[in-house]
Amino acid sequence: MKKILLATLLAGAVCSPLAYDGGYSHIEAAEAVHAGAYQEAEADNLLLVNKTNKLPDDYEEKVDLVTVKNCFGKEFQVERETYKHFLSLREDLLKRGIQIELESAYRSVARQRELIEELRATEGDDYVKKYAAVPGYSEHHTGLALDVTIVKDGSPTNDVYGTWETPYQKMHRRLAEHGFILRYPPGKSAITGYDYESWHCRYVGREAARKIFLQGLTLEEYLSGGRETQNMQGKYGSAAYWTKRNPAGEKELPGAELKQLQEEMRRQNSLLVDMESFPAEVTAEYIREKIKVSRDNYLWFEPENIYENGRPLTRERYRQVEENCAPESLPARQAVKFALTTCRANLRYLPESEGWYEGPRDTHYDLVQALTLYPAEPLAVLAESRDKKYFFVQLRNYVGWVDKKEIVLVDHAKWLEYAAPKNFLVFTDGKKRINMGNGSSLLFQMGARLPLKKPEVRRDGTWLVVMPVSAEGKFAEKLVSIPADETVHKGWLPYSENNVLRQSFRFLGELYGWCGLEEGVDCSLFTADVYRSFGLDIPGDAVEQRKAMPMRKGIEDLGREGKLAVIGNCRPGDLLFSEGHVMLYLGKDDRGEPHIIHAASSRWFPGEGDEGALKYYTRRVTVDDLWWHKTDNGRCIDGLIAIGGIR
Structure with a gap:
């Protein structure tokens, strides 16, 4: 009880969350917050109130408060626009399986004084001096600070830290998109004056929130210009800072030397292959060895310690999946088939699409996942699973199993147009989503490439590329226009x-x-x-x-x-x-x-x-x-x- 009371008086409210592991996604395109644009008063949103910065004397009379209730019928006062953005955050999280409710919001300076006296009477002067926030120095006076609790099965839950990602940590990913920050993050108590509080959110506006989140800052650091911190900060979070310190690093490596380095790496690691010269036929021994390499990446743990759909994996279930690899049924020599991915596909260590995890709560660390394959990735098909649902494939830098629905077979000559194109476009941004028409899109990542239909930029400022698609399981091609901007490059980038x-x-x-x-x-x-x-x-x-x-x-x-x-x-x-x-x-x-x-x-x-x-x-x-x-x-x-x- 004292711990909850302490959090309430210092910076916020209740200890939360629970044993829920719903999904979330990182910052993405902005959703509309509410009808009717709100012009953010940035100076007020960024008001700093902490143990050494007092609330301005005339501030409270200017706060535009609304009275609201949470799902338990408890009544709160909240700054009007902050509450609008809270509702947007709440709706967003509900879509991801997380329900949040208000636990504490605006608290007047006068009410803080009353709480101090109540505590002094029940806990004594020493407790008040150690834990209670001084009236006028609590962020809750601004109306911009919210304490939230996560609700599970109709009840608020406590935040139990473990070696898994807690629901509150999942909530933190979505805060910035709605203008909020985690006010007291871990490892920053020397700066904020408060230990980590997973429940205490502060509205600062979306632009500031994004910068604070992406640079790992506190509000104090952001307002002081992003001074050096333990994590990603100010000048250190810029490529320009590091390239300026390395003037010799602008020297480009000739293509011939780069090719020699690649060949040397291939000699040192058999997972790296030259797809352009991949043979048309391989031995059963070669395939079995590759399948073993893939399986060995999985077999570092015992099946009894693994969970599928929240339940322990049985030996029988594991045996069935392992037998689906069917290495013993391979002919002495196997003709290689050639394929291309038609989407962002999953390369698996075993022919199995269900996720296997080290804990019943985990939903992120799928131990059967080997790699993600980007669209138009050339693959050499070496074998087929016993249930005919998966192909075992070699790609340029790995091996594994891929769902047959995510690829399309193609003849070798056409395959080479993707494995060794003469003119091609490389995606150079971290991620880039391409509109494929008919309301569909594909996500590409840095290093993915597509053959160019035309070697030059068109008059409309776009590149015309060729994309493999599946037409009822058969290979087809689609022409796609991609803007000629800094997120793509004709050919590989020069190495330096x-x-x-x-x-x-x-x-x-x-x-x-x-x-x-x-x-x-x-x-x-x-x-x-x-x-x-x-x-x-x-x-x-x-x-x-x-x-x-x-x-x-x-x-x-x-x-x-x-x-x-x-x-x-x-x-x-x-x-x-x-x-x-x-x-x-x-x-x-x-x-x-x-x-x-x-x-x-x-x-x-x-x-x-x-x-x-x-x-x-x-x-x-x-x-x-x-x-x-x-x-x-x-x-x-x-x-x-x-x-x-x-x-």
Whole structure:
């Protein structure tokens, strides 16, 4: 009870959430908030009230309040426009299976004084001095601060921190789209004055909220110009800062040298193949070995510890899926078929579309998922599952199973027009959605390419590309116009260290998506996509990427000073590896601190609040130094095991 009362008096309200794991998506195109445009009074929205900044004396009389009730019949006063945006946020989250309700909102200075006296009578002076917010210094006086609770089965729920992503952390992804920020994020108590409060939201307006969210700032930092913070911040969150510090990085690598590097990587890692020269026939032994490689990526855990649809996976269920691979039924020599993806497809370690997870609550980390394939990806079909629903395929940098409904077979000559096009368009932005007509669209990601129908930009300022489609299961082609802007490039981008940095920052703030799920990128897909935009293929797996690097050095046995010394000789664009994670090296900042950019799922905040260590699912592409906590008691630098470079 004291914990809830403390939260109410300090900055907000009730401890929330529950054991719900509904989906969400990252910041996307703006939804209409309400009919009738509201011109935001930005100066008022960004008013700073904290332990050292008092509410202006005449502010309360200007607050436009409305009286509302939550679903439990409890009455609140809320600033009018803030409430409109809260309703928009609430509607958005309901579509994603999360119900939020108000728990606390506007509280007058006079009411705060009354609460102080009530506490003094029941808890004593020492408690009041330690926990109670001074009247006039509570953000709730503004009417812009809301405490929300997540409702499950008709009741408010408590926020129980675990090693999974909590519903509140999922809610945080949607706040900025509706003009709200998480006011007291983890790891920022020295700046905000408050421990992490997953329930306390503050309205600041959509433009400011997006900047604060994408740069990992607090309101204090944003208003002071985005000073350096532990996470992605101000100048460090800009490619220009890092490329300016690396003038030698503008030198472009000749195409012949780049080709030699690619060939060297293919020699070092059998997952990398030259699709243009892929053979028309392979042996059963070759296919079985590839199937084993795919299965081995899954078999690092026991089936009894895995969940499907929230229930433990049985040995029998696993055996059925494994037998569906049918490697024993292959002929001695197998003719290769050729195919193209017709959508954003899922490459699977096993011929199974259901998600398998390490916990009953998890919905994000599907352990059968290998990679996401982008539209028009050339595939060599090596085998078919026993149930005839999946093909086992080789692509340029990986192997796995793909649903036959997501690809279309094509003759070899036509396939080569996609595997080795003479003129082609490369997608250079992190993501780009292309209108296919008839109300449909396709999502492309950095490094994807399409053959050009015409080698030059047309008069209307568009490129005309060719896209493979399925017409009742048969191959067909569709001509598509794509605007000739900075998100696409004719041919591969020229390779240089600084161009690698520029490409990596095109993903900044994007959603982390395990193996490309939820339209995101994970750590290895992020680095693979960056290098793919230059025509360089590296495996879509962190462990395999480490094996493929032309330049690599193990540093696992070195202490911090030894690791820093080795990293000091790295070049921007090199890769740093820890167990199961890869990061792209940016260089050193003004103080000589190494920094990286990476797609990070989570981080730890030791000693955060009453719960102790907190695992918070950041789930986005961020810029960091090497001192962030990768585990509950270990920093990133301590877990580094190797470095690798394309040079």
